[in-house]
Amino acid sequence: MYLYEVDSRLAVWRLVAALATWLYYALFESSSKQATPGKMALGIVVTDYEGGRISFGKATGRYFSKIISAIILLVGYIMAAFTEQKQALHDIIAGTLVIQKERYEEKYIDSTGYDNL
Numbered sequence: 769m770y771l772y773e774v775d776s777r778l779a780v781w782r783l784v785a786a787l788a789t790w791l792y793y794a795l796f797e798s799s800s801k802q803a804t805p806g807k808m809a810l811g812i813v814v815t816d817y818e819g820g821r822i823s824f825g826k827a828t829g830r831y832f833s834k835i836i837s838a839i840i841l842l843v844g845y846i847m848a849a850f851t852e853q854k855q856a857l858h859d860i861i862a863g864t865l866v867i868q869k870e871r872y873e874e875k876y877i878d879s880t881g882y883d884n885l
Contacts, residue, residue, distance in 0.1 A: 833858035
């Protein structure tokens with residue numbers, strides 16, 4: 769096996785991993801659950817500013833904006849501690865909020881279980 773064959777296989781696997789990671793976050797966060805399994809375990813959801821479900825496009829923008837949050841020495845994540853709505857840079861860029869599910873349900877779901885949106 770030649771070195772370039774190993775490199776090309778590694779490149780393909782890296783591409784597959786990158787696509788799988790993007791789809792994981794974008795599909796879960798734009799789903800009716802509004803959260804990845806980890807967020808569900810913590811009882812948090814990703815919403816737009818009105819409390820609605822985010823689109824796949826907005827979830828994709830949020831995912832790729834995390835690169836900017838991370839590339840500047842994680843300042844994009846740290847700034848969540850200092851913003852009024854506790855938003856990281858990628859949330860501000862994408863126009864999203866990460867909130868406790870209980871608060872979301874109290875504010876946006878009525879007693880019949882239907883969205884008030």
